[in-house]
Amino acid sequence: MFCVLCFMEKVCAICKKKSSMGRTLVKLRGKYNPTSKKRKYPNLQWVRLASGKRVLACAKCIKRLSRV
Known part of the structure; x- marks a missing residue:
């Protein structure tokens, strides 16, 4: 078993905020x-x-997705 977050970048997948x-x-x-x-x-x-x-x-994109 491996850690998923260890290999992933801390970047929003939608707006690419880092x-x-x-x-x-x-x-x-x-x-x-x-x-x-x-x-x-x-x-x-x-x-x-x-x-x-x-x-x-990111939280901003989650809000944006809920409005659509």
Whole structure:
């Protein structure tokens, strides 16, 4: 048995949304305060399409599919 997520990319199958780099900004007046970068991932969920295939889709695409 193998892990399915280990071999899959963390990308939405519908809109191709993937992770992005963000940073935290700490506002201290006149102080040097280095902050590190943080990777932000999309909210991916397993969804079954009308064809019966299971794909990883982001929450925005799931909302869009439910409206159609």
